[in-house]
Amino acid sequence: MNRFNVRKVAVLGAGVMGAQIAAHLVNVKVPVVLFDLPAKEGPKNGIGLKAIEGLKKLKPSPIGVAGDLALIQLANYDEHLHLLAGCDLVIEAIAERLDWKLDLYTKVAPHLAPGAIVASNTSGLSITKLSEVLPEALRPRFCGIHFFNPPRYMQLVELIPTAATQPQILDDLETFVTRSLGKGVVRAKDTPNFVANRVGIAGMLGTIAEAAKAGLGYDVVDDLTGKKLGRASSGTFRTADVVGIDTLAHVVKTMQDNLQADPFYASYATPDAVAKLIAAGALGQKTGAGFYKKVGKDILQFSAATGEYVKAGGKADALIDRILKKPAPERLKLLRESTNPQAQFLWAIQRNAFHYVAVHLADIAESAREVDLAMRWGFGMQQGPFELWQAAGWQQVATWVQEDIDAGKALSSAPLPAWVFDGRTGVHTAEGSWSAAQGRMVPRSSLPVYQRQHFPEALGGEGATPFIQSGTEVFKNDEIRLWTLDGSVLIASITSKMHLIGPGVIEGLLKAVELAEGQYDGLVLWSGDEPFSAGANLEAMLPTFMKLGAKGIAPEIQKLQDALLRLRYASVPTVAAMRGLALGGGCEIAVHCAKRVAHLETYVGLVEVGVGLIPGGGGLTYIARRAAENAAAANSTDLLAFLKDGFQAAATAKVGTSALESRQLGYLLADDVVVAHKDELLFTAIAQAKAMAASNWRAPLKAQFPVAGRSAIATIQAQLVGMRDGGFISAHDFHIASLIADVVCGGAVEAGSMVTEEYLMALERKHFCSLLEHPKSQERIMGLLQTGKPVRN
Known part of the structure; x- marks a missing residue:
């Protein structure tokens, strides 16, 4: 058996993501050649030098011990393309510009090792389009590899093949990313924004729309959509600040440009607050202001109506706190039936999530497993949307969702797919998870690397026996x-x-x-x-x-x-x-x-x-x-x-x-x-x-x-x-x-x-x-x- 041995990795692009991917690689003792453009002034590797200095200052730190940064070799495209010949894996991580990426691929292709895997860390561009500029012989070894930020701490990595990608290449890369980098791999289809960002950003846009409809402030929404809802403690708007308002807008733009036929297309409009923040240069945590801004010891929140920052600190109502502690079937029923605006808001965003993943499952992922794991690992959810739906009572929730669609309350008039109502009790079973594209249950991956996991992370409904x-x-x-x-x-x-x-x-x-x-x-x-x-x-x-x-x-x-x-x-x-x-x-x-x-x-x-x-x-x-x-x-x-x-x-x-x-x-x-x-x-x-x-x-x-x-x-x-x-x-x-x-x-x-x-x-x-x-x-x-x-x- 031939074993894919990653002795050295080239990372193309020393920006925020490229530098942090390089840092995580050296955390696990994989040497890296970090490329960028030659600097116009000073040392030719000046961009890389600046990136290394930036890594030392980031909090939380992307590097386990600072001494391991010595394992990163700096390079530029003018002088060091020959170093690519010694790299078994090449990860491109430059800016999200299709033309820039294609130009770079043309430049590096002649210098790659014969068996090297080449992967793009794009967050949503078409992998197939990116592959078209590559030599015919290289296309079977090309795919997408989407790390989530920050790469050291976020578990999710999406792997996206093209029609030409060799299956063995995906298997080899999944094994390396799982075992050596410690990540959870989700294989995604080559659709805009792939799985996690497709579902997560659509959910974020829906949350912004429903919050405006309910008249809720960002502070209250974040309290409602954080740990209380079994999601990341940063909630919705604070998460956007951490990710970057410009990054959010870029992902939204990808959806706007490529999903005109999507039945949810109307909900992909750029929110007014996002447009105003970008115009003001308030791009979130990296600029010191976004949806929130800290002034002294006070946390202020942005008002889209006035363009000013106002006092924050609102919390969920006590009634909502009590409801959210109930079991899933009772919890969703109480939220749906309550007249409390916060309860109606929470029902609406969860209903919208169920609706969205059901309609799009066949297009974006091989099975419901990939969707739920992507949302767990990429967006910090304790349960993915399909898991929650199944736990709350599949057919009852499906009926509620369809009733809201018929009443015009949902984000789209698209009906739930027929398979939702085929008498099933869910999409996850001990035999596998539902694939809408194949019309059957698909078992977990049988790659040898997963035999090393005695108790892999299990989804609700799979019936896995707890280790205890x-x-x-x-x-x-x-x-x-x-x-x-x-x-x-x-x-x-x-x-x-x-x-x-x-x-x-x-x-x-x-x-x-x-x-x-x-x-x-x-x-x-x-x-x-x-x-x-x-x-x-x-x-x-x-x-x-x-x-x-x-x-x-x-x-x-x-x-x-x-x-x-x-x-x-x-x-x-x-x-x-x-x-x-x-x-x-x-x-x-x-x-x-x-x-x-x-x-x-x-x-x-x-x-x-x-x-x-x-x-x-x-x-x-x-x-x-x-x-x-x-x-x-x-x-x-x-x-x-x-x-x-x-x-x-x-x-x-x-x-x-x-x-x-x-x-x-x-x-x-x-x-x-x-x-x-x-x-x-x-x-x-x-x-x-x-x-x-x-x-x-x-x-x-x-x-x-x-x-x-x-x-x-x-x-x-x-x-x-x-x-x-x-x-x-x-x-x-x-x-x-x-x-x-x-x-x-x-x-x-x-x-x-x-x-x-x-x-x-x-x-x-x-x-x-x-x-x-x-x-x-x-x-x-x-x-x-x-x-x-x-x-x-």
Whole structure:
């Protein structure tokens, strides 16, 4: 079998999207040649240089660690076209001008490698038209590849073939984009704006029209169409500001120019507010003003009537809040029957969405699955439109929608297709999803890459068994479930809210090690969805603390420490499969495992200082031990030099903003594995555990190690005094940081003294419990529990 091997990628165009696509490629260690026009002044690669500098300033950051930007090689079309010969994939990402793209293709075509795949990152132009300028031999290797912005964080990538695209090319590209880039691939038909933007922008235009009809402000609409409706928290108008008003207008223009025969064509008119904002240069977040503008601490919203910005802050009515918490069948019925303008608005935009996707399904996508996944991954919806329709009662909702169409309330008079009323209960089943074009259910892709996903993201109606009910269960309590998929590796899944660590988790971890050592080749800690663990359950400690004080907490802390040492010294490999937050105790669990497999978007740190405490589950002991190991590896006796970064990370609650940065902080090691796709995490962790067992892996031997001692404590405290006296930290911050220094340096001992992990953990317990009784720490703990926000005191 020939395997498509992407050794290097060329990105043509160093604009906003091109530069960020390049950044995400190097996040997963794929080298990039980033092309643009030669600069008219200064260095010829000046445009690319400016793009790289821009990447460093963007928030949220498109790059995992800034050092990886060195993997981007800058090039221009005058001097470096020969570099294309070394690229297996070429992604064109220049401005959305058909003539510019065609001119560029003519220029680069003679320099491409014989087997290279060429793809355009257009957001809506015809892929077929783009292919027409290419040499005949290149057309089978050409397709569309539409990343959503920002490419690092948005899961959706649409792949769009032409009639000439070889099926194997699409399969190879889908495999690379899924496995290596961690994306969710939707194959779209070559129609204007493809799937997500076609449905999403049509929905946005419909929302703007219905909001005007109901007399609702942008602020109220965004509150109604955000998380309360199971959509992205930015709602409608704030999303437009983030995307860019000019980008929105461009996508709308594509629809206007190419969809004259569309029965919804009248609804594609450019909204008056959009036209006025563009005329004023208010293009959204990138210009500081769009539908919204921040003035001082105030958020203002644009008034299309006056052209001025007015006060924002309107919210949904309490009645609507209550309705939106109801199950889907009851929720839609109540919205439709209510006379409340906000309820009528919400029914209207959902009715319009159902109507639109049903009418256009046959034209834009192979099946309803592609539509729903595109809206989940590209527009942040918890449910796609077909999923919601099916959950609410297919035939009843269909009847309501058709009644509104007949009454002239809908955006178009086009009737629902006949297949909607054929007696079905929905479009998603265990056998597949409905294809209006083929008139049958189409199963999920059978590409080998998807066999690596034990629990792929499932759509409502598919009947997929949740992971928490899968496999063979061997132990369960209120906070953890131990189970196995194939009988060879035990899996521990924390089930508490936010996967917080309480007594049940500690009990379960001890049980897991005991069972794994007796019956399995390894133990994997994987809890399915995010987070890995947000830390200790402070609220669960309160009753014990109120009854017995800190002395009652000390034994519970020791139980956690003992459990984590059991993980570290287990006779079978223990693997932490991490995704999302791994904070405090979650970080401590991970660092005590034999290996870590982390999704790229894993955020790791010891954050206890935020609640006025120090890490108590061995996190500081880990920092001290790793400093000793690293110093020994470097043949150095200067322990403080190897300790300072770990101390600073713990003392400032520094959290890695990616698995890559978490590795730089020392919470992941060089041989730990970073996985791009969230649904491959369990597969990879199990594979690592099996490989370690097969290679006769053995746990490390318990050993003493040197600590930096009292002299290092004094050095650190001298620096802390300067920060305290300069007003950079509070007196209580100074106190907590001093206790952290005491632990990581080994207490009041001579430099180089040999200690055990248990000795340092006893120091952790002592200081942790002393802080529990400190009034300032109690203020921080109660503040966090009551408001969810850290208290600075």
